Amino acid sequence: MTVVPARTLLWISFISTPLLWLLHFLLAYLITEGSCSAAGENTGIFGASSLTLLYLLTFVFVLASVFFTFLAFRTSKQAQKTAPSYDDFLPKLGFTCGLLFSFVVLLEFIPLAILGAC
């Protein structure tokens, strides 16, 4: 009898980083939408400058994405060892997804650095 990784873990390893990216993207969008006036002035949000907030947000999400990418990697290794062939497809896909989406979240630093808050 082979040991198959928990089903939830398989799903999580696949879907977490895309969802993290989406969440990050929507949050970043809402922050700028809420804190930038039409004239391009920065009114800040929750007392903090929105730029600080965006940097912080991006940093946290990059860390989280890297963590889940690693999780997917571990799950795929585990599945490869224990499960029948091709069953490691989902975590393997999740790992590549993780690499891509971590990179995409990381990219958000570039506009922040060049364009500033608004």
Added chain:
Amino acid sequence: MSLPYGSSNDDTFIETWKSAAGPFAWLRAVNNSPIGKRFLVTGFAFFLIGGIQALFMRLQLAKPENNLMSPELYNQLMSMHGSTMLFLFVVPILEGLATLLAPSMLGTRDLPFPRLTAFAYWAYLFGGVLMYSSFLLGVAPNGGWFAYVPLTGPEFSPGINMDFWLLGLELAEASGIISAFELIIAVLAMRAPGMTLGRIPVFLWAMLVASSMILFAFMTVLIASLYLELDRKLGTAFFSPELGGSTLLWQHLFWFFGHPEVYIQFLPAAGIVSMIIPVFCRQPLVSYTAVVLALVSTGVMSFGLWAHHMFTTGMPDITASFFSTMSIVVAIPTGLQFFVWIATIWRGKVIWKTPMLFVMGFMVNFLIGGLTGVMLGVAPFDWQVHDSYFVVAHFHYVLIGGVVFPLIAGFYYWMPKITGKLMGERLGRWNFWLMFVGFNVAFFPMHLAGFRGMPRRVYTYIEGIGLANYNLISTLGAFIFATGILVFVLNFLASLRQPNTDPNPWGAYSLEWATSSPPPPYAFLTLPIVKGRYPLWEQEQLDKGDEETVDMVKTLASWPLSWQAGVVTDVFTGRLREVFWLANPSYMPITLATGLAISLGAMIFDSYWLSALGLVIALIAYLVWMNPRQRPTENDKTIEEKFKRFGVAVYRYSSPTIARWSLFLTMGIALTTLGTFLFTYFFLSTNTPVWPPESAKLGGWTAAVLAQLFTVSGLVIVAWTQRYSMAGGRTKLIRHFAIASVLDFVAGGLQIWAYSQLSFSWTSHAYGSIFYLLAAFQLFMLITALVMASIALFRLNFNHDPAEQERVQVTVENARRSNYVMLACWLAIFFTLYLSPHLM
């Protein structure tokens, strides 16, 4: 003569799977193969209609200040061309192709809900017909396929043109959602034994991704069109700036649908390409994982692109830059796919047949469209060419080059599985070259016309500004392209007179080629046992495998004969798990669709009693639809026992696994709806200096808070039932659900009383509009949860048939889950309406 793999010569079995008999049988036909073909024919008909509209527009634009048609007619044609191509052609025809092919590609027999398949078709057809019936009255929609407010609002479009568009669209979109819903479940739960997630044909991975996108993206446009229809009919103020509404809200919601929509169309097309290239290169894809990664990541990223349609609306640079980044980055997965294709061709030996020609046409044209797409993602450049003919050129390169070319390739490739015939190669080449040349002659000059300052959607242009030549050439190209389409139609008609072809004329690898051309309605008598991604290349025989699976598959081939059996396999291991009764033919899908069409159509003419009548018809049809069907025979019961020994359960209604997936997806839809409403609320709040307006007074605080407490305690009681099993805790389950329902009922009453204390109406300002809508949604969710609980109570009380207990169990689980979702909505709405104004 030996039968092709998977065919049967058992009369009872064939009789069971044949389409329903009788003079009006086609009205009650269900099953994927007849309905899929109807989708294809109807979709193609709409394509031809939309194309003819385009030709008329091209004639009008062939020379400056042309007088061929009035601007009013031009705008109607322009609007209907866009709406037809995007709503009535591409998505339905791709879903139709998948509906037709998915079961045979997956090595199974049908989709999970045959009646829903039929309903999706009728809803699509009636939606399209409703939209087109406006031409009979000369009041075709004229606000563009994007229908920007306030141009389409009650003030600037007082006629009924846009009502036809909105209501027809709602029906057609509902059909799209339903098809997507079915395809997702089919791909996840109904596959041949041994077909794990990593062995699904790429086209179906693409359909899986696209369908998941449809579920979320289509909801936002449905809601946006609901707002607009409410604005037009009930005088709400979602889009009236003078009453606190926002015109940009429409654009956000529309493009949050509209951009994923483009990828919803492109991904299946890319899937088709990934299916065809290996066959005509005789090589596996260089990396299956990379292609699936590209499909999935493009699908997700497409939700972060919507505002690149709004760069000129004046957003802060940093916001624009996020969308710019994503519009550029989304090219990475597409590039990845491109290089996979090239590497595969590099390895392989190319066989030049028409499908391959069209795929190569796709690669050239789509490459151009993709490159201009990256350019448009560069915000400053977009400020210049946005809404110019450059954009028209770009998206035709993407949608014709990127979707229509692969689609035609797919038709040539899969025609043996649609009609059983191969289409002619010689006409195929004519077809390709006419389309390829015509397409480029028609659309390439449009880039230049855009640079010469030609805006989109103009019915004419003045002389002497350097646009005449580009437009004349484009018109010429459009007619060459149309000739290509004509050759396709001729080729198709000519092919119908040919004899049926072999099961696998192309030497392809996927399972649909294992069964005869055209496939029998049941696709496979003996389900194939899959051991790799390229079964027909890798496996000498499809019925060899481990003993248990072979035994199960053999048993399934001889039983059941008198009813249609659906087969559920495990999502990860691909092992057989369940056998269930598929729904049989019925008049109810068409009745339901008719009822809805009457209801929506009557609304256009403000005939609300007729509208209500339509709804009643729909409701009755729905109830009849859901009624139980035939009973099992003694023989069935014996064999059910045999299956139980394999660990395969047999269900006389829909399978519990499928029911769980359905509820899961429905919950996703409900939460998307909630999210869209909440986005609307907060978006509108940032749009006005004072929110809520001074005049808006919230009443009934105590009642509202009490209502929340009641629902929370109801949920606690429901959640408690998780501890009880069906076997021992039946009475406790009944008691808990009954108490929770009473609590929810009281909560609903209190909440309604609280809302009756309000000092404003939905017409006073946008705040009132979204407030009442959220309130209505809150009550709708409560009613849904109550109905689910009642069904659970009913089954717990009266259904003691031991064979049905799993089904009762699922009803209870679903009641519980819908209660969770209901509570989430209630608390989120309470927080938003009552608490959030005090936090900001």
Added chain:
Amino acid sequence: MFRGALIIAGLAVILHIGVILISLERVKAKPPLAMPDTTGRVVSQEASSLLKHYGCGGCHYIPGIAGANGKVGPGLEQFANRAYIAGHLPNTPENLVHWLMNPQRLEPGTAMPTMNLTSTEAKLIAGFLYGYDNDAR
């Protein structure tokens, strides 16, 4: 079988191109001129740009001039076949030139305004209008 379909396809192409040509027929340039002091097609272009500048097309239908679809005054197709100008002047080149230069003097109160054409311009336009007589339309 295929050959038959091919022939039909060929016919369809010809049909399409025919449609395009017919749609273009209305914009075909009309070179022939009746006035003695004007020659060649350049003059025709000169005249048509004068027609566009003065706005004749706003009130008259003039074949061959983009946007000249006015319904205020009479259509100017086959102008040489007209018996009268403005209802009572015999249709001679001299009368037409005078009429174009100052309609208010010849027919006070007519809706056609005086647009201060020079006599050369009026002759060019008159030549253009008479040119339609030779057209096979």
Added chain:
Amino acid sequence: MATIMMRVRQIAGIALYLGLANAQEASWRSPVNVLSRKGLVADQISTIWWFLFSTASLVFLVVITLLLIALFKKGQAVPKGPVQENSSVRPILYLGTGLTIIVLLITAVYTFISMRTLAAPSQKPALTFEIVGKQWWWDVRYEGESISANELHIPSGEPVHFSLHSDNVIHSFWLPDLAGKRDLIPGHPNSLWLQADEPGTYRGSCAEFCGVQHGKMNFTVIAEPRAAFETWLEHARAEANAAVSEEARVGQAIFMQQGCAGCHSIRGTAAQGEIGPELTHLSSRLTLAAANIPNTTGHLAAWIVDSQSIKPGNRMPSQKLSGEDLQFLLSYLMELN
């Protein structure tokens, strides 16, 4: 084919003729070009385009070359039996994707840098014009007062600021020769700056679908040296000159009685309508009907009596006037310079 060639020659000929014979008309009617470098903003965007174009061409060439080699080189068919994904061609995949990522990254960085440059002019604009989009024309305002319609002058060689809004549907202000477009959105004021480097006449149009006559909603911007511009501005803000000739005085009375004054305003007279364009200095403008026809007597007459044929569906009803009244009205309007 001969017909088409003739057509091509004919159009080329007319354009040439117009360019020589009537400089004024030619410029508002002449071709525009997104890639022309006539304005500071357009110049920057043009540079971006050439960057994008060269990159894209390179990518196109590389990909198509690879594809052609792949198609026509000798390959092999997969043997029977278990199918292995072939790893020998993976380098194409890795290299291709890697290069894609690098090219896209460079593009993104370049985008943000150019966005920063274009965010604001280096010198603060001294002038602000207010543009209000109407169905289907442009109201030009300066310090809260309508001074022109569908036509305005700007000083060349300095940045000018536009504040853009609409009180009806969404429009979009686009001057391809000078700058990118910006939408005029009800309830959402926008702004735009641009600079014309050289004096000249520039044609613009509405780029957002705004109803039945979206196709004929154009405008003209005339850039001229500062001094000439100031003369124009002063003139544009002045009241209309009084009717001089007898005909014009009769025409003025007709203007007031026939209902023209209900929609149009002429500053300095009783006409204060706010629905249509203001007409204070009508005859000094180059065009009529939102830069679609030249402003000549014939066109004006046609526009008054049959505007619905020229711009079907527009908001100005065709007027029922006797021939005499029309001549008087024309005399009056032609005096409004």
